[in-house]
Amino acid sequence: MNPPRGVGATAVFVAAARAIESGRDDRLFEDRWAGEFVRASGWSPPTDQLDDSSREELTAWVAARTKFLDDFVLDAVAAGCEQVVLLGAGLDTRAFRLHWPKTVTVYELDTAEMVQFKEAVLAGESPAEASRITVPIDLREDWPAALRDAGFHSDVPTAWILEGLLAYLPEEAVDALMRNVGELSAPGSAIGATITNIDFAAAVDDAPLFRGSPISRREWLSLLHSNGPSDPVAWFDSYGWRATAVPTDDAVRRYGRTLPEQSVLREVRPGNRWLVSAAKR
Numbered sequence: 001m002n003p004p005r006g007v008g009a010t011a012v013f014v015a016a017a018r019a020i021e022s023g024r025d026d027r028l029f030e031d032r033w034a035g036e037f038v039r040a041s042g043w044s045p046p047t048d049q050l051d052d053s054s055r056e057e058l059t060a061w062v063a064a065r066t067k068f069l070d071d072f073v074l075d076a077v078a079a080g081c082e083q084v085v086l087l088g089a090g091l092d093t094r095a096f097r098l099h100w101p102k103t104v105t106v107y108e109l110d111t112a113e114m115v116q117f118k119e120a121v122l123a124g125e126s127p128a129e130a131s132r133i134t135v136p137i138d139l140r141e142d143w144p145a146a147l148r149d150a151g152f153h154s155d156v157p158t159a160w161i162l163e164g165l166l167a168y169l170p171e172e173a174v175d176a177l178m179r180n181v182g183e184l185s186a187p188g189s190a191i192g193a194t195i196t197n198i199d200f201a202a203a204v205d206d207a208p209l210f211r212g213s214p215i216s217r218r219e220w221l222s223l224l225h226s227n228g229p230s231d232p233v234a235w236f237d238s239y240g241w242r243a244t245a246v247p248t249d250d251a252v253r254r255y256g257r258t259l260p261e262q263s264v265l266r267e268v269r270p271g272n273r274w275l276v277s278a279a280k281r
């Protein structure tokens with residue numbers, strides 16, 4: 001099995017953070033696959049070399065965003081969405097982890113390389129409560145056609161998740177993606193998203209996180225292509241969505257976590273990252 005490289009390796013970082021979170025007594029969720037993905041990638045994150053502050057730095061944001069979007073998608077499904085679409089699904093295991101209140105179909109879109117790796121680790125396992133359909137596609141291409149071919153219906157309300165994705169796409173691909181999501185969304189649809197101002201990335205130092213990792217810090221920086229909007233609510237509004245945006249600090253605090261005083265996430269606050277939930281207008 002080939003471990004994800006390039007932008008795919010960013011999903012392994014997220015899985016590493018979810019594995020650490022899953023081992024906490026006060027965990028916000030349990031992802032039993034996250035550690036398996038990291039092991040299968042061949043990377044041994046230097047977690048034992050991280051002090052408490054660095055570990056909190058690594059996990060607080062991913063833990064908060066995961067929990068926020070877990071709650072978002074369950075609320076959206078309870079409110080009537082029968083399809084869930086994960087754009088840039090990476091190693092997300094919501095289809096397996098969550099107790100879906102009714103039958104939903106979860107579509108996972110990511111590169112063919114990522115889908116292959118993930119399926120190899122999952123080894124044929126299927127979610128107990130949801131139908132899960134993987135769609136290998138580059139999101140800079142005609143992904144709406146691939147999604148429709150996979151069974152998606154644009155007249156059915158849909159919950160979309162754009163988690164840790166948009167910064168990795170060129171600006172024109174982000175614009176096209178938002179227009180496509182709008183066109184594919186029936187009334188009652190919703191979006192849950194992370195929005196990142198990528199200026200913070202320059203402040204992330206080399207050690208110890210990137211030691212032995214599947215991606216160097218330099219390569220990671222080169223993968224960040226578009227800056228998130230400075231006003232996410234107005235930006236979603238321009239695409240036809242009524243949004244609320246929660247800034248990083250508030251999001252983390254909401255779940256009883258605090259970012260370390262020296263956090264790089266603090267250095268460029270306020271408003272370097274947001275968690276967004278939006279309803280179709």
Ligand SMILES: C[S@@+](CC[C@H](N)C(=O)[O-])C[C@H]1O[C@@H](n2cnc3c(N)ncnc32)[C@H](O)[C@@H]1O
Binds near residue numbers: 007014089092139165
């Ligand atoms: C930081 S990871 C986030 C993964 C997942 N959403 C999560 O939060 O666990 C970014 C994901 O976006 C995917 N991605 C980036 N650019 C893509 C593209 N052009 N087409 C398809 N997937 C892409 C990567 O393969 C990777 O899985």
